[in-house]
Amino acid sequence: MIDLVQNTIDGVMIGSxxxxxxxxxxxxxxxxxxxxxxxxxxxxxxxxxxxxxxxQYGAGPLAVAGTMILGAAxxxxxxxxxxxxxxxxxxxxxxxxxxxxxxxxxxxAAILVLPRHTYPFPPLTTGxxxxxxxxxxxxxxxxxxxxxxxxxxxxxxxxxxxRFGLALRAIIGNPVAAHLVGINVSVAVMLAFAxxxxxxxxxxxxxxxxxxxxxxxxxxxxxxxxxxxxxIGGLGSIPGxxxxxxxxxxxxxxxxxxxxxQIRDLAAYIVLFVFxxxxxxxxxxxxxxxxxxxxxxx
Amino acid sequence: xxxxxxxVLSNIGVISFIALSAYVxxxxxxxxxxxxxxxAIGAYAAGIATALWGWPLAAAIVWGAAIGAGSAIxxxxxxxxxxxxxxxxxxxxFAEMVRILFELLRYxxxxxxxxVGPNGADGFRNIRYxxxxxxxxxxxxxxxxxxxxxxxxxxxxxxRSRLGVIFRMIGEDETLAGLQGISVARxxxxxxxxxxALAGIGGGLYAHLTTYIExxxxxxxxxxxxxxxxxxxxxxxAFGPLLGVLIDIGLLEAIRALAGYRMIIFGGLVAILxxxxxxxxxxEKLVHKIGRMWRLILPRGGRVKLGPSGEKI
Amino acid sequence: MMTTxxxxxxxxxxxxxxxxxxxxxxxxxxxxxxxxxxxxEKLQYDCIIKLTNSRTNEQLAGFDLxxxxxxxxxxxxxxxxxxxxxxxxxxxxxxARIVLxxxxxxxxxxxxxxxxxxxxxxxxxxxRDRVGxxxxxxxxxxxxx
Numbered sequence: 001m002i003d004l005v006q007n008t009i010d011g012v013m014i015g016s017x018x019x020x021x022x023x024x025x026x027x028x029x030x031x032x033x034x035x036x037x038x039x040x041x042x043x044x045x046x047x048x049x050x051x052x053x054x055x056q057y058g059a060g061p062l063a064v065a066g067t068m069i070l071g072a073a074x075x076x077x078x079x080x081x082x083x084x085x086x087x088x089x090x091x092x093x094x095x096x097x098x099x100x101x102x103x104x105x106x107x108x109a110a111i112l113v114l115p116r117h118t119y120p121f122p123p124l125t126t127g128x129x130x131x132x133x134x135x136x137x138x139x140x141x142x143x144x145x146x147x148x149x150x151x152x153x154x155x156x157x158x159x160x161x162x163r164f165g166l167a168l169r170a171i172i173g174n175p176v177a178a179h180l181v182g183i184n185v186s187v188a189v190m191l192a193f194a195x196x197x198x199x200x201x202x203x204x205x206x207x208x209x210x211x212x213x214x215x216x217x218x219x220x221x222x223x224x225x226x227x228x229x230x231x232i233g234g235l236g237s238i239p240g241x242x243x244x245x246x247x248x249x250x251x252x253x254x255x256x257x258x259x260x261x262q263i264r265d266l267a268a269y270i271v272l273f274v275f276x277x278x279x280x281x282x283x284x285x286x287x288x289x290x291x292x293x294x295x296x297x298x
Numbered sequence: 299x300x301x302x303x304x305x306v307l308s309n310i311g312v313i314s315f316i317a318l319s320a321y322v323x324x325x326x327x328x329x330x331x332x333x334x335x336x337x338a339i340g341a342y343a344a345g346i347a348t349a350l351w352g353w354p355l356a357a358a359i360v361w362g363a364a365i366g367a368g369s370a371i372x373x374x375x376x377x378x379x380x381x382x383x384x385x386x387x388x389x390x391x392f393a394e395m396v397r398i399l400f401e402l403l404r405y406x407x408x409x410x411x412x413x414v415g416p417n418g419a420d421g422f423r424n425i426r427y428x429x430x431x432x433x434x435x436x437x438x439x440x441x442x443x444x445x446x447x448x449x450x451x452x453x454x455x456x457x458r459s460r461l462g463v464i465f466r467m468i469g470e471d472e473t474l475a476g477l478q479g480i481s482v483a484r485x486x487x488x489x490x491x492x493x494x495a496l497a498g499i500g501g502g503l504y505a506h507l508t509t510y511i512e513x514x515x516x517x518x519x520x521x522x523x524x525x526x527x528x529x530x531x532x533x534x535x536a537f538g539p540l541l542g543v544l545i546d547i548g549l550l551e552a553i554r555a556l557a558g559y560r561m562i563i564f565g566g567l568v569a570i571l572x573x574x575x576x577x578x579x580x581x582e583k584l585v586h587k588i589g590r591m592w593r594l595i596l597p598r599g600g601r602v603k604l605g606p607s608g609e610k611i
Numbered sequence: 612m613m614t615t616x617x618x619x620x621x622x623x624x625x626x627x628x629x630x631x632x633x634x635x636x637x638x639x640x641x642x643x644x645x646x647x648x649x650x651x652e653k654l655q656y657d658c659i660i661k662l663t664n665s666r667t668n669e670q671l672a673g674f675d676l677x678x679x680x681x682x683x684x685x686x687x688x689x690x691x692x693x694x695x696x697x698x699x700x701x702x703x704x705x706x707a708r709i710v711l712x713x714x715x716x717x718x719x720x721x722x723x724x725x726x727x728x729x730x731x732x733x734x735x736x737x738x739r740d741r742v743g744x745x746x747x748x749x750x751x752x753x754x755x756x
Binding site (some may be wrong): 011035037082083086087091092093094095096097098100102103104105106107108109112134193220224227228235262265266269270272273276280 | 566583
Binding site (some may be wrong): 301305306312313320410411412421423426429432504508509510512514515516517519523545546551558560571 | 665683688692693695712713720722732734
C-alpha cells in the first residue's frame with residue numbers, strides 16, 4: 001500500500017514535467033495546427049547552452065536555467081522562421097517534415113559542440129527529501145509540480161485575459177480574419193512559438209537538473225513524451241496537457257516499479273494507442289473531425 | 299566495383315523499399331510515422347527464417363513480406379478510421395510498441411554450438427545466410443536491385459491502373475472519392491498492406507545485408523526519414539522517393555568533406571527545398587509536364603489514334 | 612494486367628526458392644576481440660583485432676580482413692569506406708586504422724576474405740578520447756534520453 005501511494009506521488013511529480021512539455025507542444029499545435037517535431041531538440045539545444053555555461057564557467061543553477069530557457073526560445077524561433085513561417089498555408093506535412101530535418105540539424109550541431117555522450121548538468125537542490133509520514137517527497141519534484149501548475153494558470157490567464165491572448169485566439173479561430181482586423185499574424189505566431197519553446201525550456205531544465213546529465217537523445221525524448229502527454233490530454237487543450245502529463249507519469253511510475261523500464265515505455269505507448277483508437281479526442285480535447293483534425297493532404 | 303561502392307548502393311537499394319512503403323500511404327493522403335515497424339518485422343521474420351529454421355533466402359524474404367503486410371493490415375483496420383495527425387501518431391505508437399517488444403524478444407536456438415537468434419536489446423546477430431551460401435556482396439546487390447526493379451515496374455503499372463487513380467483520388471479528396479462509390483476504407487487498408495509488404499521485403503534484405511540487426515535501428519528516426527524521402531524526391535511518381543534516398547545517402551556520401559557536418563547541411567537543404575517545392579522535386583505538375591513532352595516527342599506512328607466509333611484516324 | 616505481373620513475380624520467386632542451391636560451407640566460425648584506441652587525428656581510431664576460430668580456439672591467420680562500419684542507430688545511412696587490416700607478426704592479430712563520420716555507437720564489420728568468407732560484427736561506442744561499451748549495454752533504459 002505504501003508502495004502504491006509512493007509510486008503515485010512519484011508519478012504525479014514526474015508527470016508534471018511531461019505536462020509542462022505537453023503544454024508547450026499544445027500551444028504550438030493550437031496556434032499553428034501543425035506538429036513541430038523540432039520542439040524537443042530546441043529544448044535540447046537550450047540544455048546544451050546551459051551545460052556549456054555550467055561546465056566552462058561554473059554558473060549556478062539559476063543562470064543555467066535562464067540561458068537554457070533563452071536558448072530554447074531562440075532555437076524555437078529559428079525553427080519557426082525556417083519551417084513554419086514560409087509555408088503558413090496548406091502545407092502541413094511539408095512543415096512537419098521540414099521540422100524533422102531541422103531536428104537532425106540541431107542534434108548534429110549539439111554533438112559537434114560537445115561530442116561526448118553525456119555532460120553533467122547542475123542539480124537544482126541538493127537537500128534531503130522531505131518526509132511526510134512514510135512517504136518521501138523530493139524538493140526538486142515539488143518545484144516541478146509547482147512550475148507546472150503555475151505555468152498552466154499563467155498561460156490560461158495570458159490566453160483569456162490579455163490582448164496578446166485575444167490576438168492568438170483570433171488567429172486560432174481564423175488566421176485570415178485575424179489578419180484583416182489588423183493583427184500582425186506573423187509576429188504573433190513567432191512569439192507564441194518562442195513562448196512555447198521557453199515553456200519547454202523550463203520543463204527541460206527541471207528534468208535535466210533531476211537527472212543531472214544531458215545527452216543528445218534528450219531532444220527525441222522530450223518530443224516523444226510531450227507528444228504522448230498532449231495526445232492523451234487532448235489536442236489543443238491546455239488543462240488537458242497537464243492532465244495527460246500527470247496520467248502518463250502515474251502509469252509510468254507504477255509500471256516502472258512493478259515491471260521495469262521496458263514495460264514502462266511499452267505501457268506509455270499502449271495507453272496512447274488505446275486512447276487514439278477508443279477516444280481520439282483525449283481526456284479534454286475535442287473529438288477529431290471537421291475542425292482541427294489534421295493537416296489534410298500535403 | 300569496389301566494396302565501398304557496393305555497400306553504398308546496397309544501402310540505397312534497401313532503404314528505397316521503406317521509402318516506397320511510406321510513399322504508398324502518402325498517395326492516399328495518409329502520413330505514417332510507423333513504417334519502420336514493418337521493416338523491423340520483415341527483418342526479424344526473414345532473419346529468423348534463414349538463421350534459425352534454415353529456409354532459403356527467397357522464401358524468407360517472401361515470408362517477411364507476408365508478415366509485414368499482414369501486420370500492416372491488422373494495424374490498418376482500426377487506425378485508418380483516424381485521419382492525418384491522429385493516424386500518424388497512432389502509427390508512431392504502434393511502431394514504438396513493436397520496437398520495445400523486440401527489445402523483450404528472446405528466441406535463441408543452439409546451432410552448431412552457438413546460440414543464434416534475437417537476444418533482446420542486444421540484437422540478433424549471425425544472420426549468416428550470404429556467407430554460408432557463398433553469395434558475394436556484388437551478387438547480393440544485384441539481387442536487391444532485381445527486386446527493386448520488379449517493385450518499381452509494379453509501381454509504374456499501378457500508377458496507370460484504376461487502383462492507382464483511386465489511391466490518388468482518395469488522397470486528393472476522401473469525401474469526394476467516397477461519393478463516387480469508392481470504398482475508401484478498403485482501399486486505404488489495401489494501401490497499408492502494400493506498404494507493409496514493401497517494408498517487409500526491405501527489412502528482410504537489410505537483415506541479410508548487414509547480418510546483424512538490433513531493435514534500436516528501427517526507431518522513429520528511420521520512420522520519419524522514410525517519410526521525408528518521398529517528400530524531398532516528390533510525390534508525383536514512384537521515382538520520387540528513390541530520388542530522395544539517392545540525395546540523402548548517395549549525394550552526401552559523394553561529398554566526403556562534409557562528413558561531420560552532414561546533417562547540418564542536409565537538414566538545411568531539406569528545409570529550403572520544402573519551402574520552394576512543398577510536394578518535392580518530382581511533384582505531380584512536373585511529372586505531368588514530363589509526360590506531355592514525352593508524348594510530343596514520341597513519333598505519332600507508334601501510337602494509333604482512334605476515332606469516336608473505334609475506327610483509325 | 613496487374614494480376615498477371617503479380618503472378619509472374621510470385622512464380623519467379625518460387626522458382627528461385629526451389630532451385631537456389633542450399634550449401635553449407637566448411638565450419639570455420641570466426642570470433643574476434645577488438646581493441647580500439649583514438650589516434651592523433653580526429654575521428655580516427657587504431658584497432659587491434661585478434662581473430663580466432665570459435666570452434667577450435669586457434670588463431671586465424673592468412674585472411675584478408677576488411678574493416679567497415681555502420682551506425683545501428685541510423686541503419687544504412689552512414690557508409691564508412693572499409694579499410695584493409697594489416698596482419699601483424701603475432702599470429703591471428705590484425706591492425707587497422709578506421710575513419711568514422713561522427714562520435715557514437717558504431718557496429719564494426721570485420722569481413723574475412725580468404726579460404727572462408729565470414730563476417731564478425733562488434734558494436735562499440737567511439738568517443739573523442741576513448742572507446743568503450745555501447746550505450747545500450749552501458750546505461751539502463753530508464754536513463755536513456
